[in-house]
Amino acid sequence: MKIGLIGLAKSGKTTLFNLLTGSNIATARYDSGRAELHTGVARVPDPRVDRLSALFKPKKTTYATFEVVDLAGIARGERAGLDTKEFRNADALLHVVRTFADEAQGAAAPKRDIEDLETELILADLEVVERRLERLEASIKKQRKDVEVKEQAILVRLKGELEGETALRAVTLTPDEARAIRGYTFLSQKPILHCLNLDEKAIGEAAQLVERFGLEAIAGRPGTRIGWVSAIIEAEVAQLAGEEQRVFLADLGLDEPAIHRVLSDCFALLGLVSFFTVGEDEVRAWPIPAGTRAQDAAGTVHSDIARGFIRAEVNRYDDLVAVDGAFAELRAKGQLRLEGKDYVVRDGEICHFRFNVGK
Ligand SMILES: Nc1nc2c(ncn2[C@@H]2O[C@H](COP(=O)(O)OP(=O)(O)OP(=O)(O)O)[C@@H](O)[C@H]2O)c(=O)[nH]1
Ligand SMILES: [Mg+2]
Numbered sequence: 072m073k074i075g076l077i078g079l080a081k082s083g084k085t086t087l088f089n090l091l092t093g094s095n096i097a098t099a100r101y102d103s104g105r106a107e108l109h110t111g112v113a114r115v116p117d118p119r120v121d122r123l124s125a126l127f128k129p130k131k132t133t134y135a136t137f138e139v140v141d142l143a144g145i146a147r148g149e150r151a152g153l154d155t156k157e158f159r160n161a162d163a164l165l166h167v168v169r170t171f172a173d174e175a176q177g178a179a180a181p182k183r184d185i186e187d188l189e190t191e192l193i194l195a196d197l198e199v200v201e202r203r204l205e206r207l208e209a210s211i212k213k214q215r216k217d218v219e220v221k222e223q224a225i226l227v228r229l230k231g232e233l234e235g236e237t238a239l240r241a242v243t244l245t246p247d248e249a250r251a252i253r254g255y256t257f258l259s260q261k262p263i264l265h266c267l268n269l270d271e272k273a274i275g276e277a278a279q280l281v282e283r284f285g286l287e288a289i290a291g292r293p294g295t296r297i298g299w300v301s302a303i304i305e306a307e308v309a310q311l312a313g314e315e316q317r318v319f320l321a322d323l324g325l326d327e328p329a330i331h332r333v334l335s336d337c338f339a340l341l342g343l344v345s346f347f348t349v350g351e352d353e354v355r356a357w358p359i360p361a362g363t364r365a366q367d368a369a370g371t372v373h374s375d376i377a378r379g380f381i382r383a384e385v386n387r388y389d390d391l392v393a394v395d396g397a398f399a400e401l402r403a404k405g406q407l408r409l410e411g412k413d414y415v416v417r418d419g420e421i422c423h424f425r426f427n428v429g430k
Pocket of ligand 1 (some may be wrong): 078079080081082083084085086087097098142143144145171172268269270271300301302303304
């Protein structure tokens with residue numbers, strides 16, 4: 072699963088990309104004139120993994136990850152940059168909104184920037200719909216095919232919504248309709264996290280951001296979240312460790328780095344949850360889309376395990392921690408369940424798959 076960083080030029084995308092992925096790409100106050108693309112992997116901090124790792128003392132501890140792409144900034148009113156496959160392929164968008172004042176760019180206006188970006192996403196989708204509708208019309212005139220007539224009906228409806236400035240995120244589709252338009256990878260349909268990149272001095276007011284910038288209506292939209300970070304301060308936090316970091320965070324009034332929350336928000340935005348596997352060799356979090364069946368979850372560990380799937384031994388994280396990782400005790404308490412291939416794995420469950428490798 073992949074998240075795409077999007078936003079106006081100089082909003083702090085690359086600074087945030089570095090924080091999310093632990094990279095060290097140069098950031099610049101002034102435009103280098105080069106459009107660069109960076110890709111990386113973000114690790115999702117998870118106190119449950121830390122706890123399990125402390126219990127099982129494995130050789131290796133592995134956190135859930137997702138991919139991140141950082142692209143050049145989108146200029147106001149300039150949609151061309153949106154038409155790249157990196158944006159189109161992203162499963163969700165992380166919109167970095169400049170909320171710090173900058174001499175070169177003036178006062179921050181997060182609400183305006185969010186609305187402007189939404190408009191660009193909507194207009195980009197409208198262009199795609201209009202182009203496709205022209206072709207469909209010509210094709211149907213030549214020869215009437217039912218699938219094309221159906222697709223035309225859906226697109227006409229979407230066109231109306233987009234013209235009314237409604238993002239496709241907010242349009243309810245039947246499963247059939249959703250399937251029919253999946254190939255278009257519409258931008259305004261992707262879940263979006265508007266991440267306000269705050270001035271250091273504003274961290275104390277972070278809890279009232281929505282009210283302060285008048286973002287109530289935006290926050291209530293489907294598939295939309297509002298978050299915040301002060302990227303420049305987080306870069307300093309990331310340089311510190313242990314007690315030094317704790318003291319620095321406490322001075323800012325934070326219990327943990329703000330980037331942790333951004334990472335978990337992105338993970339949730341992508342519709343992902345984690346199940347865990349535990350053992351002497353490895354304690355590991357496995358990201359799966361919410362609603363994944365046990366057999367498919369097994370397949371993320373190894374395709375052979377999915378193929379030879381017999382049963383999943385499943386238990387809850389809280390129950391396992393309560394008995395200090397003693398599975399025998401869980402079994403005695405009846406807290407170790409055996410589930411079949413269609414069982415829907417829930418966030419935080421510990422799974423052990425029984426399988427038969429066969430020939
Ligand atoms: N004051 C302040 N400056 C920031 C913050 N985040 C980033 N900057 C500065 O803003 C400038 C641009 O940051 P980048 O991360 O390169 O921004 P970008 O969005 O990737 O820029 P482009 O890729 O050129 O569009 C740099 O000088 C950063 O140091 C912040 O939270 N506060
Ligand atoms: Mg950049």
